[in-house]
Amino acid sequence: MALNDTITAPNGPLAGLRVIDLTSVVFGPYATQIMADMGAEVIKVEPPEGDNTRWITTGPVPGMGGIYVNVNRGKRGVMLDLRQEEDRESLRRLIATADVFIHSMRGKAIARLGFDYESVRAIRPDIVYTNCYGYSRRGPEADKPAYDDTIQAECGIPHVQGLMNGEPGYVATIMADKVAGLHALYATMMALFHRERTGEGQEVEVTMFEAMSSFMLVEHANGAMFAPPTTPAHYHRAVEPNRRPYKTKDGHVAALIYNDKHWNAFVAAVNPPWASEEFATLAQRAKQIGRVYGLLGETFLTRTTQEWLDTLQALHIPCARLQSTDELFDNEHLNAIGFFEEVETEQGPVRFPGVPTWFSKTPGKVRGPAPTLGQDNSELLTKVTSSVAPAIAGESQ
Structure with missing residues (x-):
């Protein structure tokens, strides 16, 4: 060359x-x-x-x-x-x-x-x-x-x-x-x-x-790919208005309590008052994802950001503290790997x-x-x- x-x-x-x-x-x-x-x-x-x-x-x-x-x-x-x-x-x-x-x-x-x-x-x-x-x-x-x-x-x-x-x-x-x-x-x-x-x-x-x-059409094609279409061309979980960082007592935390393993671990550890069999499986939760996000949002208001991070990390549930783009320059992980x-x-x-x-x-x-x-x-x-x-x-x- x-x-x-x-x-x-x-x-x-x-x-x-x-x-x-x-x-x-x-x-x-x-x-x-x-x-x-x-x-x-x-x-x-x-x-x-x-x-x-x-x-x-x-x-x-x-x-x-x-x-x-x-x-x-x-x-x-x-x-x-x-x-x-x-x-x-x-x-x-x-x-x-x-x-x-x-x-x-x-x-x-x-x-x-x-x-x-x-x-x-x-x-x-x-x-x-x-x-x-x-x-x-x-x-x-x-x-x-x-x-x-x-x-x-x-x-x-x-x-x-x-x-x-x-x-x-x-x-x-x-x-x-x-x-x-x-x-x-x-x-x-x-x-x-x-x-x-x-x-x-x-x-x-x-x-x-x-x-x-x-x-964009990786996930948002959804049911519109089929003939005849089974849904409009968008992925409903991604556009759900309640899909946002959860507000805590003192800030916000991002968490995805999504699959059955993570869901069951969260319910067992936190025991929210709204937990019931109607949310038992991923398929059930996916059909009412907006309601699920809303209920989780109410629960996250009960603890501080650090308390939630400690709980979620112990359960191996994906979670993160919100940070600004300025904070990326001081991120512990990024600096540790050079x-x-x-x-x-x-x-x-x-x-x-x-x-x-x-x-x-x-x-x-x-x-x-x-x-x-x-x-x-x-x-x-x-x-x-x-x-x-x-x-x-x-x-x-």
Whole structure:
């Protein structure tokens, strides 16, 4: 696999892989961030104005906002104005050294610039070329702009939130971007696996709407999958209004007293006044899950959070204390396993959320900070690409 020997290869499962990354915001960059953590050399290509995520959240200096710094960590960075032929030629030279080309531009836009799949394959025949789109090119919504909020709306998230809360609402995380990013990651890796076995590259398309529709319909398809449908397309337990953290005397606790083993243990230990044979089996409780949640809610009000945690943990019932996202940085478990990785940057130390997967032979790690705009232009566009310039020039004649 292509990797210029002037760049030190890390010890990760993707070490030796070179990725040309023309993605922006979160969908594509999240996929390539994981590739970088796993050892790939990811070269992020940005326009002169930079990726929008440089500016949408705060950071120690302008242009290095928190989201940008996180999803672009460990990448190389070049700035190219692809409206200029000289910069397009520089990108062609980089492509000639690459294993993966991934972008999040609209299909017509990337084609106008001369970097559609056929054009890129002409430079590097075995390349894996991944398109990150909002909607498939095969459907009527091809080239329609897409953002996390609009995709959440179209795949049904606000609808099911409304079934739970009485009013439609988004979930408080950019779920569509991140789920689609994970799809882009595994799809690219599968194409690379095919190339490893056959030597054959290919084009891959990953779309936010289709990814999130698949994601939502795992459980929410429910009885709507059958002909004729047996239920509406939602999973009733997930949208039950009483499904929420239980309020205690002094806070809240999350607990799932769901299967028969956990239910019987809870009833025997707590002996709530409403316990009866009508709740004896999972099937019985599932038919009246809202009532069950309501009765449990009344019971949880009788003790403190810590008292409930002590009781539930002794019974091996899944439970957790509610914590904020700020508290994750002080979480005992995460700190015990060394989850956070501190990296020195020009802007000072950054404490990154680390790699959530573990490999016994080729562990991933945060390779370094996110690039400043165009920081690697000199090295990558002169030293690295000069060796392939004659071949590219010859092909263009």
